[in-house]
Amino acid sequence: MVENYSNGELSKTTACSKSNKIRFNEEKSKVMLVSRRKRKESKVIKVYLNNKILEQVTTMKYLSIIMDHKFSFKEHVTYVAERCTKLIHSLSRSAKVTWGIKQEALKTIYKGVILHLLLYGAPVWIDVMKYEHNKQKYIRLQRLINIRTAKEFRTTSSEALCILTGLTPIIIKTEEAVKQYNVRKRKGSQKQ
Numbered sequence: 001m002v003e004n005y006s007n008g009e010l011s012k013t014t015a016c017s018k019s020n021k022i023r024f025n026e027e028k029s030k031v032m033l034v035s036r037r038k039r040k041e042s043k044v045i046k047v048y049l050n051n052k053i054l055e056q057v058t059t060m061k062y063l064s065i066i067m068d069h070k071f072s073f074k075e076h077v078t079y080v081a082e083r084c085t086k087l088i089h090s091l092s093r094s095a096k097v098t099w100g101i102k103q104e105a106l107k108t109i110y111k112g113v114i115l116h117l118l119l120y121g122a123p124v125w126i127d128v129m130k131y132e133h134n135k136q137k138y139i140r141l142q143r144l145i146n147i148r149t150a151k152e153f154r155t156t157s158s159e160a161l162c163i164l165t166g167l168t169p170i171i172i173k174t175e176e177a178v179k180q181y182n183v184r185k186r187k188g189s190q191k192q
Helices: 009-019 074-097 103-119 122-130 132-150 158-165 170-191
Strands: 002-005 044-049 059-062 065-068
Touching: 065 074, 074 103, 074 122, 074 132, 103 132, 103 170, 122 132, 122 170, 132 158, 132 170
Parallel strands: 002 044
Antiparallel strands: 059 065
């Protein structure tokens, strides 16, 4: 079943953009049907912008957060974990050339770069962390940096590695980031 959407709100958007001298790029614009409803039939919609059909996608990156058509954010967690893993491996390769990086330098890199990449947008996607397989992606990543920081064996448990390095477990750190955001949000709404 294919539906056409060329009139209505999109026409108003196009008219408003023309009056304010703003031009939308049809090649960069995408359409995503957002629904949690399970459908048996394929739902394809045709949306036109400036008389050109927009591409329909199932995932979209917006402000560096990957969203899917069900807002489950599992693709975002997977993408960030893979990106940080590559960063840690490239850091390890460069450290081998210079006989290793000191523990404090690795902690600084973790806190300054990797942790910020992992926690970016956490208030938006925190619900995905209630599933164990998503938690494990972040725990494995923290374990990887902890092994390199503590210079311990791979058989050491994740909890022991966090104690040895003095780093807060990533799941707790994620929950803290969300709580801090909510506190700041409440304080901001009380001022208005």
